[in-house]
Amino acid sequence: MVSTEDTFTDQEVPMTTNGLTTCLWFDGQAEEAANHYTSIFKNSKLGSVSHNAAGGAVLTVEFELNGQRFVALNGGPQFTFNESISFQIFCADQDEVDYYWNRLRQGGRESQCGWLKDRYGVSWQVIPAVLPDLIGGPDPVKAKRATEAMLTMSKLDVAALQQAYAGD
Numbered sequence: 001m002v003s004t005e006d007t008f009t010d011q012e013v014p015m016t017t018n019g020l021t022t023c024l025w026f027d028g029q030a031e032e033a034a035n036h037y038t039s040i041f042k043n044s045k046l047g048s049v050s051h052n053a054a055g056g057a058v059l060t061v062e063f064e065l066n067g068q069r070f071v072a073l074n075g076g077p078q079f080t081f082n083e084s085i086s087f088q089i090f091c092a093d094q095d096e097v098d099y100y101w102n103r104l105r106q107g108g109r110e111s112q113c114g115w116l117k118d119r120y121g122v123s124w125q126v127i128p129a130v131l132p133d134l135i136g137g138p139d140p141v142k143a144k145r146a147t148e149a150m151l152t153m154s155k156l157d158v159a160a161l162q163q164a165y166a167g168d
Helices: 030-040 092-104 131-135 140-150 158-166
Strands: 021-026 044-051 058-065 068-072 086-090 113-117 123-128
Touching: 021 030, 030 044, 030 058, 030 068, 030 092, 086 092, 092 113, 092 123, 092 140, 131 140, 131 158, 140 158
Parallel strands: 021 068, 086 123
Antiparallel strands: 044 058, 058 068, 113 123
């Protein structure tokens, strides 16, 4: 058995200043998806577009959503999105929850507890920023009430979650 101490040194492995980029695999919808997402998220922008040498079809599209880098890749039908990967959007208030929920849900489908799949099959969690405090609060009885209320919801309702927590 090899331990990590035996295979790695204390030396830091260099990483470029660009950090991490999430690559999303699409079946011919990369450019459409990048345009869709950048139209929804504030502080977003499209980047470079590369084309396939054979036929000139779009191969990749670089884009940013609120400073997070992505590449949309037209990789074909071999792989599809599933719920094992999702993006969490922590929202300041109900207005933000409604904004992101309504736009991402168009052409997609709702799930429960703030989860949805968009029109491309990408899973999103649209979450009020206060949720972790409500379902993980110091009072287990209050947290249980908030959790039970959340389990009955598709789109999360901040006021209803707060009322459940308070016992109203």
